[in-house]
Amino acid sequence: MPTGVHIRDVRTQLFDATERVLRQQGPSALTSRAVTAEAGCAKGVLHRHFDDFDDFLAEFVLDRAGRLGTEATALRETAGTGTVADNLTGVLADLFSSVAVAIVPLITFRDELRARLRRTWPVGVPVLTEAAAMIASYLAAERDLGRVNADADIDTLAPALIGAGHLLFADRTGTPPRTDALRAMVVAVLAGALRETES
Template sequence: MSPRGVSIPDVRERLFDAAQRVLAREGPSALTSRAITAEAGCAKGMLHSHFDGLDEFVAELVLDRFARTARLAAELPGRAGAATVAENLITVTMALLNSLDSAVASLAMTRPGASLRIRQALEAGAPGFTAIQDSITSYLDAEQRLGRLRGGMDRPSAALALVGTAHHLLMTGWAGAADPRAQTERLVGLLLGTDVSDAGPEA
């Protein structure tokens, strides 16, 4: 347990990781500020010294994970010409799917305060699904210039289909749901007109 008044490096990330462990182990009903700080090994008031309550904490956790994926997606256009188009698309889509545990996504939807904060942040320009979609579109544009895409492909619509499907799978990824990677591979194959069932390593 870290004593009160002692600085903890990367405390936000430490609390975020602790929250995800509590959710995965005990479910949304067990997520309290005390449970999070206990799991993180922090003083009881640490969460409230960095966040204005649990709704803001959950919102910031979701936004942080979206921002991570947006940064990864922003690198995608620079990978044009490397690996295969299918591998690159599957990698970024799976990164979005893996950015949040389904329990975190469900919790954010069921807490109106957290959901409102997330929507307001995204509307204000916080990196999220739109930024990821734009990066995928830019990547597909680059691949088309290289001649690695079939002619006439509607690239913005393909990017929207990938991000929209990832959003759906993320929000419905409860236990027993179909394997999201298999669904992602089928969608990428449909968009590219190829069989990509063996495309690339596990993302």
């Protein structure tokens, strides 16, 4: 794209291009040139809007983590419907079919990106810690409805579900796990925390 052409909503265009590169080629292929080529714009566009590439990537990761707010609301609204195991199976399938799986190695791969994120996100991997908070909030709602046992340790169960789910989906080039395998993991992690009718 010629340098003189105006691009509407540069951040969105560049972030969406970053997600496509990450999902298709993985974090090792992610360069400013790859992002701008995928976005169809001149390389200088990225550097006019961000201090450097790690600044851009930090903003990208935080943007994708922030998008989980809408999903958290939708998940909480399922409380009391269907079964707890099915609701969590669905949300974990959606989460790990997204760019979340590719963001984890991206953060691991880039020391400077990790350092930038620590300035505003002191603990954990942004997308995964937001997802754990989303699941904890949902489990709390189900506990209030009596479908999760009152003594269930939801602050431990939520990250356990995220960790186990991530392990199932971690091979981005392989075949994703079948729904029944994902559901079996959810039921196993929540063993003892659910009323019998919810598993």
